[in-house]
Amino acid sequence: MTCEELVAALSAYIDGELDEETRAAAEEHLATCRKCPIALRTTEATIALYRSALRGGVGAERRARLLERIRAGGGA
């Protein structure tokens, strides 16, 4: 597998969607390439960073305000 092929398959690799043969080829490439493991780790870190950063919810104050508006049928 080449670097280009690895990058094209990167998301599928992260999501566990590669077939066994392609996954084995990807892992073989990752074991010998200096750059692609960095691309993999920083892509995984990007996902993890956003997942943590954007976990916020509506919050109590906004929840109360929204429920009031929704119960009023949007007229508030």
Next chain:
Amino acid sequence: MGHTDAELDGEAVAALFDAWADRIWRLAVGMLGDEAEAEDVVQEVFLKALTRGGGFEGRSSAGTWLYRVAHNACLDRLRKRRRHATEALDGEAPFPRVLVDWSARADRLLLDGEARAELDAAVAELPETLRAAFLLRDVEELSTAEAAAALGITPSALKVRLHRARLLLRERLSTYFLERSAT
């Protein structure tokens, strides 16, 4: 828009709200980058869900319906703003060029206000089609099939968009961290 039932059961409304509001809110904030507009989207989605004949009642896939309505409400607002057209939709995913390994520092970066602002700016600058795919799959953690259904696209189209979004965000964050580490 129609009218909600005047006798809306307060507890039922609160239960539906608590089950879904955080998720709809995150999608709307992520898509719009504007809390006031996101709040309006949440209101709009729930009013639609609670309106008789709105299409929500009796659906087996409530989440898909809510996400789809929320996504469409966000797109309506984005269209009105006339920004972030979707011309980049068919662009290629960027080949990784900046290869500095900041992954071990990722947790600490969350505490940093400047890095957080960069995260928000990076996702806001994605084409909206890619942004929606990324938010639903990687933040909301929907399955490929669920996210595709919410966006009304095929699973393979969803995967293509997700891949591009991830690589675009990775490249931008890597560039940012490289520049920061050089200063």
